[in-house]
Amino acid sequence: MRILKFGGTSVANADRLKEVIAIIQQSADSHSNLAVVVSAQSGVTDELEKLCELIISDKSKADEIVKNLEQKNFAILKELLPVAQLPASMAEVMSMINELSDIVKGGSLVGEVTARTKDLIFSFGERLSAYVISEALKTKIPDAIFADARQFIRTDSNFGYAKVDFATSNKLILEYFSKHNGLKVVTGFIASNANGQTTTLGRSGSDYTASIVGAALNAQAIEIWTDVDGVMTADPRYVTEAQSIAQLSYNEAMELSHFGAKVIFPATMQPAMAQQVPIWVKNTF
């Protein structure tokens, strides 16, 4: 088993997704067992955060954000899917969007968006992203399936920054992966509590999802596909001499993160480290 995780910029639009699909296909040619973890398209979680405020202050602007999210996903589907596959996929996106619209309406009526509702609202970013990617991937890898991580990552009820229950999650992940065949496209960032309510793992939590799933399945490797050349000595946007580091231990990576190297957060590495699953950081671009 090998986990490939793609961040928001890697899945931002149809053009980027074509490259992601090519990367997955290439990997599938040399590895028999793959799973993919994805973030929301870049900017979407920030938009959903804005949405949570607008629900109370400006319902029509809130509706606009929902409409834009629908259009963005329709555009991706139209560009990547054969015509015959479009109606069913667009209907599924529409049904997710309708669910989100209902939540917006409810929040606006009661004049409140709780932390719990906020996590539910956030979940649409990763759910839409993973769903459209799984549909697009099906054109090349027919057994690709959408995998909603709320079904197998269990957390406490600390909405916004929920703590993972590893004993339960590991069991659920193994069960889910043995029950469902095919290449799973897993929603990063989101999970659920014991009552089945949606939780999130904290902003930028999709890498953590990849690490949790990879560790539970004792993966051979976790590949984090992002928009920089791996772990670097400094932030290349500010330090022109920044260089890629070929290899470093988990401890060295953690130490580096204290000095501001933002590529991998220490918490993200913990599950992978416990199982000694190597993490590769690769540049989608």
Ligand code: ASP
């Ligand atoms: N979409 C979430 C965020 O922007 C999680 C992630 O990207 O890793 O925080």
Ligand code: MG
């Ligand atoms: Mg993101």
